Amino acid sequence: MVCSILIHEKPQLKDPVLIEGLPGIGFVANIVALHLINELKAKKFAEIVSSSFQDFAILTETGSARSPLNELYYVKREDGGRDLVIWYGNTQALTTPGQYELCGKVLDIAQELGCRFAVSLGGFKKDEVKGAPGLYCAASDEETMQEALGLGPKVMVGHIFGIAGLVVGLCRLREVKAFALLVDTVGLVPDVDATRVVLAVLTKFLGLSVDLSGVDAAALETKRMLESFGLIRNVAEEKKKEEEALRWYI
16 A cells, blocks of 8 residues: 545535645644634545555554544535635655655545645744744746735745645646645744634635634644644643653752
8 A cells, every 4th residue: 555545425516626734834734724624514525544654553542543644525615605625634744755646646536526726735934933924825827826916925935845835836737726825933833823824814715704713722633633643742741751850860
């Protein structure tokens, strides 16, 4: 097995937009995706595992196991807007070939469902962020770039690593329009402030009315998930361990 996909349902969607929401800098995309899934009551229709994911499982208190996983959800909108395909998960692939295959497989499914537009999300690492986080964009083509710039972000200059950049690059090759939104963040823990900035712009683009009061809960759920997989440290537990270790030197 390299990349295996279990599809539970093939929904009939109206001109859907693919929203990428995998863990990255500041875990912005992860929180955005989870918040949209919760608020819009998105339905899971596919699960993805890859041999390029981490090679372990986390055991719960009941003894069940949770493995690194990606999932696809859909939202059928009743307000006349474009439907959504939301790509959520607790990991990206760990290798370059794994990233390309994972992204390619997801884009295959998205295109089969009629997606002609994709949005990837992420954080732009800063040593510190003062005031409102800055927002930047990159796009698959000039027309889409102008559409993204009309939402308020500045042009992104430099590199976009990981899935957030790969989605835009591969969409261009597939003649699928795409843009990336990246927001300033120190990037060490799930960043709620940065997430709110991205959500405000994303929902404006999609014509969505979404309650943002649940973002903090989505961030907390994301933090707990990431801690369980060792992607971020539980600061309180680490401090306790350090204090216990120092007792031997007193």
